[in-house]
Amino acid sequence: MQNPKMLIVEDCPAQQLFAGQLLKQLKIQHISYASDGELALELLKQQRADVMLIDLEMPQMNGVELLRSIAKQQLCQAVIITSAKDPLLLNAVATMAEADGLQVLGSLAKPLNKELLSLCLSRRKAEVWPADFERKAPAFDQKLLRKAISEQLFSLCYQPIADMNSGQIIAVEALARWSQPELGMVRPDVFIAAAEQWGLINELTLLLLEQALQQLQQWHDLGVVVQLSFNLSPLSLSDVAFMQQLQHKVQQAGIKPELICFEVTETQDFTQLSAAIEALANLRLAGFGIAIDDYGTGFANAQQLSRIPATRLKLDRSLTDGVSERPQQRLVLENTIQLAHKLGLTLIAEGVEKLADAMVIKRCGINLVQGYLYHKPLTANDCTAVLCNSSEQQAAS
Template sequence: MVPENLSDLIESALVVDDSALQRQHTVGLLRELGIDLIYEAGNGNEALDLLGLLKLPPGLAVIDLEMPGMDGIELIQHLQAKGVNMPLIVASSREASLLLSVENMIQTLGMHVLGALQKPLDNGKIASALRAFTRAGNVVRQKADAGPSMCEADLAAAIANGEIIPYYQPKVDVQTGILKGVEALARWKHPERGMIPPDRFIPMAESSGLIHDLTIRMMDQAMAQAAIWYSRGLTIKVAVNLSPLSLEQPDFLQRILALVDRYELSAERIVLEITEGSVVANKGNSLGMLSRLRLKGFGLSIDDYGTGFSSMQQLARIPFTELKIDRSFVDGAHERKNLRVILQSALDMAKRLELVTVAEGIETMEDWRLLQSFGCNLGQGYLIAKPMPANELPLWLKGHHRRLPELRPAPRSDEHNGTT
């Protein structure tokens, strides 16, 4: 089902397809989903001419890949070159691997792709892509309404005043659904502009040198909250993202050990998530710091696994305890053979290396069931919960307990019959 506010987010659409029959079919599907103003073009050149006449681009474009003259890929490249960046759905009857490649190309171009769908299209496929759009809609609006740009002084003051706080996203056991941990994610709670997402201030923090203070402040808050949860019987692990720049700080280990002592925590309950590209330069200080952190008992997670070229090399030379598979290999894996093969290979390798496996970006029950069948240990994503303030976790947990039967694997037929 597509949310009721879809027409507020998408007021018009463009359908580009050289087949008049296919084009009318797609137009009909979009109208059924609540989009009334729909433009049509029979090929890429017609689409570019039409867009040249419009003051604003449509809120969505559905583009066929195989067209004479200018194919869909060339059209998308022309759109990017002209600075026309509207949400895209690409469609083709060709193999899934080709569609995935086109989807990756669009993302690399910095454009917004909602889905790469195999024909024939139907309401379910398009609605699924539009759900992704509505999930991103609030983020897009926040960025559009962000107001004046921020400076380093604003960020420094926000860190000092405690405006940057952790939101926590649950990590649950894939086989049972039981809560096992949370990931602390930085959010800037601006007194006038509301919640500011991390992609708007983390790069500034790293370029300005403020990332060290921000990291320690986030760890301080996360460990303080962990101590409160532990005192109430909720002994879960807390994961905190670690900037690669912090690994070069000589006093970093002493500072977080001081926090562990202050809150009387065991280092084994804290997981430090490091992106796989963080120590790709093979800096001795970084490798030494990671080894010392592991010696002290902290868990080390390789984050966003699979998004870089050095993943296996990193696993071979750093004492990781956890492998976190990037959402790009999880979301939609149940319907894409290439993703399934990569996902299963990563999970099998991690199992042989005796690493805990975490899948992020789980949004559908079909992907959840797939991860169960592949033996993944932990999962997080919107299917389970969005990131939330610490005070909302107990209420979420109560509701989540009622979902546990739904999240657990269905009993095998032999179990129903009482046989083994």
């Protein structure tokens, strides 16, 4: 939609008028106004806005409370946050809004600037609220999931990890998919969480690993050597028999351990720490790589670096997305990179979608990236074509 319906939420009449004038200069025709959060919610319930321009400091209901409310009630998807407060507060609130599922087009310090406002609006994606936005519980039962595992109804797609300097694909991450006839595509976070809850995660993991190893063999037969990144649930690490099965599967497939990197995220379920470290240490001793995934999220933090025997650190998109526009975020990223380099960890930036972010990430000292700017998750056939092309280009050079 080129001309979105805008709602300005601002308690200062002069600032409200100024923001409206800027939007009119940008050819925005549909503009509504609210002087506080409660009035904004009343207006939204009558007619949803496409984009909201929200001031943080307001009486009755402030901007922070309003952002939480509109996300929970699905009243608007895209927001621009403004404030005269310090940039650190703006950045923190933007992170909160994104975690709630809102598309944050920008966080602007006052006074507003026409060019920056235009840039924010240009980022808006024409998306609708997902049907399962508020759904926490899976729309399937244990029996259906168990049946899908036994009948091997899961598949894998692969997202390349590229070197920004050479353009070479150095690894691919295996990502699970489940298309169920009645439910359609079931989100991985939903069915994986269900498998963990119902004690089916080890079964599902072995099924997916077998598929990934078969695909790796096919690539090797084509002369394409690439490392495979494969996700492990933290709940599986304390199961000694399962971890032995895991290694046995790789040995049976004839794949060298150094071509497999197991990714693990420490979560609130990462309770049996001693057993988990033992399992990861044994994988390292056997020659496998270990990656700390989603680093920068609530449970994946600096404490992991001192206790998990990792070889790689995958920086979550919360550290990389928008880093070209957020000085505080860049400072956190630079400090993280410095610490990781001192520990001898290979760094991979996840969720890279914008060229400006990629350039900042590269200048900060990271060369390996994963994200839509370079490659989306691909089917096995499409990934084969991309890998063969990458291999040919490297051979030619």
